[in-house]
Amino acid sequence: MILSRLAGRPVLLVIGLVAALLLPWFVYPPVALDIACWALFAAAVDLLLGFTGLLSFGHAAFWGSAAYATGLIAVHSGLPFPVAVLGGAAFSAVLAVPIGYLSIRLRGIYFAMVTLAFAQMVYFVANQWRDVTGGENGLQGIPRDFFGVDLSDPFFFYYAGLPFILAGLFVAWRIVRSPFGRVLVSIRDNSARARALGYSIDRYKLLVFVLSAALSGLGGGLFAIGHGFASLDGVYWTTSGQAVMMVVLGGIGTLWGGAIGAALIVELNDRLATAGFQETGIITGAIFIVVVLVFRRGVWGTARTLLER
């Protein structure tokens, strides 16, 4: 009884907000920002994977190109960082229209492969177009202007960036709990039936793809501002893979699970890196396999099931 009341949303919402507010006290502040950005990215990927049944393996295209777009806006315009971040998200949304249009008709593994292929094209362009992206050196020296306020301390910048993450998470939650979200779930569960009810499922999938890309871009843009540079890593396929991994770790179709997956993986990667460990992939990969085998529904999905008992 008590546990099931605890599972009620207001309590969890408060716990989540408190955790988000206290995070830079407990983890290294730049890492705290990384966690927040990846949490939003994971929620965006879960919109597709968990709520529409589409496994995108190319979301690095949106995260990474928003990082470049945000960086370029900040470097060349001198506008405050929120404008640059929103500009980056808008860029991703626009990029998602042709990519989504050409891939959402495909299903399952074919959809994953085509989105991966598009992301690799974006990577190729970013790598070749050195004048703009800096190629392998990345786009350096991205400023974080905010009307002259000094945000150079990562601790303070975390709080400057957090509202964007929370707003993005709210949008993702709103989408899931909207009439549109209901249609998405019906497409996921039975797309032929959704069509027989008169829903143009391809258009619905395209819209959620674009929304997901915009939210991914919001995370990627803020990530670039936080680090002061945008790199090729952002558009590389491992970035797509890591976002999917966070969603699976946290629990597909839970939305908040991705935040837990993000916290686990980012924090772990950071500890391993500071310990001088090079091949972090093998450790995170092993943990991933164990978690997936032990908690079939991911960390959050399993916890939720236990709480709801």
Add this chain to the structure above:
Amino acid sequence: MAGPVPGSPVLAARGLVREFRGFRAVDGVDLDVAEGSVHALVGPNGAGKTTLFNLLTGFLKPTAGSVRLGPHELAGRSPEHVARLGLARSFQITSLFAELTPLQHVELALAGRTGLGWRFWRSDKALRRFSGRAAELLEQVGLDGHGATPAGALAYGRKRALELALALALDPKVLLLDEPTAGMGVEDVDRTVRLIQRVRETGGRTLTVVMVEHNMSVVSSLADRVTVLQQGRVLVEGPYAEIRHDPRVVTAYLGDSNAAH
């Protein structure tokens, strides 16, 4: 403008062909479904009945031929477009959304015409504006009291009833039912027959129904006309009383009707 002439075809297919890698599952079918009638499609397993349904409803594109629903040409249109033009269908294999309740199913079907489904910025509580009508439809098919059970947990007969409620929610001109009594015991079959009779006569008009049906007692009690398909072609067509004595039908189909599925 006069209204539709009673008995004139509301749904008409001409020369419908569908090939699967050279194999003609539907091979030149003409079909006229009269306004307000119940038209049964029968034929042995593999005769092409489901394929024909898929051609009529846009789930498959015809290799050749045309389909008209009133003034609209349907061939080549998407399933969602066909549904919006007024041709609603149920599926041979029960086809629902596992995580949604019956009430949510019907709300979703009712919302399809309104564009509410695009509102990603609104609360899903907005769908409750349809819950009154949805509850009515559930009551009509005998699902009152089950509105809040997840669809996955419903008994088989109730799932089929929900299928029917979903199709009715679209307020169709023509209702296509693919084996509505398949897999049912005698009691459920009788109840389904009565249900179909009842729901046809609501809203001050008589709903046109096309049904695939194996059970000959269901066909005889519901159907005005029967089309017998065999190997993708129309073998005979006519009132049930006529075709049941046709020697070709007896050998092709009725001879083993009790065993057919």
